[in-house]
Every structure is written in C-alpha cells, then in structure tokens.
Amino acid sequence: MSLTDCLLRTEQEHGVLRITFARPDKRNALNEAMWSELDRILKPFERASKLRAVVLVGAGGHFSAGADIAELQLKLQDKVWMKRNHIAVQRAQQRVYRLPMPTIALIEGSCFGGGLGLASACDFRIAAPSARFSVTPARLGLAYSLLDMRRLVDLVGPAVAREMLLLSAILDADEAKRCGLVTRLVGEDVIEAALADLLRSIADSSPRAIATIKLSLLKLADGQRFGDSATRAQFDALFDGPDFAEGAAAFMEKRMPRFDL
Numbered sequence: 001m002s003l004t005d006c007l008l009r010t011e012q013e014h015g016v017l018r019i020t021f022a023r024p025d026k027r028n029a030l031n032e033a034m035w036s037e038l039d040r041i042l043k044p045f046e047r048a049s050k051l052r053a054v055v056l057v058g059a060g061g062h063f064s065a066g067a068d069i070a071e072l073q074l075k076l077q078d079k080v081w082m083k084r085n086h087i088a089v090q091r092a093q094q095r096v097y098r099l100p101m102p103t104i105a106l107i108e109g110s111c112f113g114g115g116l117g118l119a120s121a122c123d124f125r126i127a128a129p130s131a132r133f134s135v136t137p138a139r140l141g142l143a144y145s146l147l148d149m150r151r152l153v154d155l156v157g158p159a160v161a162r163e164m165l166l167l168s169a170i171l172d173a174d175e176a177k178r179c180g181l182v183t184r185l186v187g188e189d190v191i192e193a194a195l196a197d198l199l200r201s202i203a204d205s206s207p208r209a210i211a212t213i214k215l216s217l218l219k220l221a222d223g224q225r226f227g228d229s230a231t232r233a234q235f236d237a238l239f240d241g242p243d244f245a246e247g248a249a250a251f252m253e254k255r256m257p258r259f260d261l
Contacts, residue, residue: 008037009059015052015261016199017045024060027110031068032081035088035114042095050261053202054099055195056118057106061130066113069140089114090145097121097151098218100211102202106195107131108188117144120151123214125181126195128188133176136168154221156181206243206259 009020019041021028030038045051058064067089075081096103096118105111105119107127112134119125119133135152137144144152144165153161156179163169176182186194202210212234219231227235238244243259250257 007031008034008041010041012051015050015203016055017041017051017053018055018057021056021058021064024058024062026068027062027065028058028060028115029065029068029070030089030114031071032085032088035085035092039088039092039095042092042099045099045101046095047100049101051101052207052261053101053199054096054103055106056096056104056122058108058115062109063105063107063111063119063131064115065110066115066117066135089117090147093117093121094147100214101207102210102214104195104198106191107182108191112136117148117151120148120155120181124183124198126184126186126191126198127173127176127182128186128191129173130188131173131176131182132170133164133181134168134170135164138166139168150221155179204256204259206238206247206257207261208241208243209238212238 007021007023009022011018011020019038021030021034023029023034042054045054056063072082072085075085093114102124103122104124104126105122107119107125108130110132111119111127112132113136116133116135135144135148149161149165152164156164160171160179164171171179171181173182173185177185184194184198212231215234216227216231219228243257246259247257
C-alpha cells in the first residue's frame, strides 16, 4: 500500500463510492499525489457505470483545509512541478464536477481553498454546524482559477463571492446555508443519517435519467442555451428505455419504482 493509498481511502458499497481524505493531522490538506490519485480513482466512472453516487468526506472532523501550502512552498522554484500540480488540481475538480452520477460532499470543520473547490464541484453539500468555508488566495499572493470562481459565483452569488475572494471572508455553516453554498445543514450527530436519507432519494430515481439531466445541467453551466444532437439523443433514448417503462408502471400501480444500475 502506497502513502497516497493511506491518505485517500475508498469504500464501495450498494452502488456508492465513498472517498475519504485521511490526513487529519493536516486537516486533510491535499498534496499533489492526492489530487492525482483522486483523478485516477474517478476517471473510470466518467461515463455510465454501476455507481449511483460518489461521496467525498474528510477524516478527523475536517473536510479539507485545501492545497498543501507547505508542499507548495518547498516546490516554489520547481516550475515544472508547479505546473503539474496545477493541472492535477484542475483535473480532479473537473472530474468531480462532470461525473454523470450525483456527487455529495459531507462537510465538517474546515472547507477551505481547494477543499472548497471540490465541495463546490459536487451536486450536494451536507454540512454540520462546525463547518467553516473560506478561500484565501489573495492572502497567499495567488488567485482562484476561473472555473473555481464561476462555480462559487453560481452557488453564492457575486456579492458573497467577492467577500470570500477579495476579503478572505470565512462563512460559518448558517451563513453558508443562507447563501446557497450548503444544501442541507444538520447536526453533527445526524450527518451520516442525512447522507443515508439523500442516498435513498437518489436510489429511488433512474440513474439513466439522472445522467441525462446532469449532461444538460453541465451544458447550461457552460453557457449553452439550446439542445444539441447529444442532449436530444439522450432525451429521446429514455422514452424507449427500461427505466421509463418501470417508472410509468410504478406510477400507474401507485408504488415506488425499482431501477437497476
């Protein structure tokens, strides 16, 4: 087992892939190897698969403090490494963002910088009262990537995004819920129960329909306004597929549908 395997744990059960950032002594700061490994783990699932959902969570009471600043400082003069690290961060976040199945960030404690970038790339963010959200590139003499900024603005709006980006403001869990950054705010003792409830709702929906809806949502986020051949083909295919037959039958029979992966 490699060091990265120890710092990034995976479990797969009942169609759910759970990825744990396991570096609690560093508040789960993500080094270059972890970013690259996260991308490698998720790559096989970028198309339709036997997964219903992907869950990201941090060990030890924190989601992630973001990029490993100590590592960045050591590598500051290595321009080749710095470029490789930047690419690894962007690939991992985009991989999460473009997965065809629902993605969920389970957040306690620190959710900063690159950790916030990952959480923002997810479809849902379940947070406990201890959660804190911040992005502080201006205080590090850096900037946030355009894609990261767009996702943050889409979630919290331009005014709050400016406070976070320009003033390094820290949002507590209540503030994050009010501005739309947090999907569900629950007690620390019931955060796993809230995750289980959300996963049950996902399991009640057609994975093929979800993949089609996510494709359209991504295109809308990319600025596309009208359907294209890909969205129309997937939309039309659902009418001839097994999920619509099961969904319609369940509706008529007044029962919950049973969708296979």
